Amino acid sequence: MIIERFKNGDAGPVYQRFRDRGRLAPEGLRYVSSWVDAKIEVCYQVMETEDRSLLDRWIANWADIVDCEVIPVITSTEAAERMARGERRDISRTPGQA
DSSP states (O other): OEEEEEGGGOOOOHHHHHHHHOOOOTTTTTEEEEEEESSSSSSEEEEEEEEEHHHHHHHHHHTTEEEEEOOOOOHHHHHHHHTTTOOOOGGSSSEEOO
């Protein structure tokens, strides 16, 4: 999951770039879904990839107008399956959804 904080709380440049140039995601990085807070200052976005470097390249395309925090996540179904197997490993090192 990516938490995008629009610089200076200004979503305008983000939406303008998206209209002009699209998501700017490299091949192999898949957009899943996103939500924006009611103030339109923060976007919570789920992206999926097996290659963290693709996510870093995507973030670099937006770094001038967005500050990003990356939180590796798995689905709640996968978490339940891991817990049922007794796995409690650190998922932040697991490739997959971010």
